[in-house]
Amino acid sequence: MAKGEITHVEIPADDIERAKRFYGAVAGWEFDTMEGHPDYWLFRTSDESGGAIGTRGASVSGVVRAYITVDSLEDGVEAATANGGSVVAEPTDVPGQGRFAAVRDPEGNEIGLWQTVENDWG
Numbered sequence: 001m002a003k004g005e006i007t008h009v010e011i012p013a014d015d016i017e018r019a020k021r022f023y024g025a026v027a028g029w030e031f032d033t034m035e036g037h038p039d040y041w042l043f044r045t046s047d048e049s050g051g052a053i054g055t056r057g058a059s060v061s062g063v064v065r066a067y068i069t070v071d072s073l074e075d076g077v078e079a080a081t082a083n084g085g086s087v088v089a090e091p092t093d094v095p096g097q098g099r100f101a102a103v104r105d106p107e108g109n110e111i112g113l114w115q116t117v118e119n120d121w122g
Contacts, residue, residue, distance in 0.1 A: 002069065003069055003070060003071050004068060004069065004070075005069045006049070006066050006067065006068055007048060007049050007050075007067055007068075007069050007114060008049070008050060008051050008052070008066075008112065008114060009050075009051035009052075009065070009067070010051060010052050010053075010061065010064065010065045010067075010112070011023070011053045011054075011064055012053075012054060012055070012056035012060045012061060012062055012064065013053050013054070013055065013056060014055075014056055016039060016041060016054075016055060019053045020041060023043070023053065027043075029043035029044075029045075031043050034052070038059070039054055039055040039058060039059040040053075040054045040059045041054070061088070061102070063109075065102060065110045065111065065112045066111060067100065067111075067112035067113065067114045068112065068113055068114065069114050069116065070113050070114065070115055071115070072115065073091045073099050073101055073113055073114075073115040074091065077091065077101050077103060080103040080105070081103070083106070084105075085104055085105050086103065087103055087104075088103060088110055089101055089102035096117070097116070097117065098114055098115055099115045100114050100115075101113045
């Protein structure tokens with residue numbers, strides 16, 4: 001994945017089944033669970049991109065959040081705060097996949113930052 005690429009989008013929902021029906025009908029997305037993350041339903045938009053629908057304020061934020069790939073999570077968070085942003089979620093590990101953080105830009109929008117972890121399998 002290239003730096004700056006949007007690779008994941010989280011969509012909050014109050015009624016997960018209603019949201020899955022809507023996006024399934026409109027976008028043709030199919031959903032699958034993520035082990036260890038209840039109320040977090042994954043979808044794919046390409047081989048390397050996709051997202052999830054989750055319970056608003058519980059398994060996802062209360063707003064739509066796009067995740068941008070960065071080379072270094074710490075550098076991304078530092079750049080965000082140095083340029084008028086603020087930290088919403090500190091860097092956190094997602095075992096076997098990568099690490100994420102969330103920042104708020106100077107306009108008040110939440111953006112997720114994602115750093116992929118190198119694995120033996122790819």
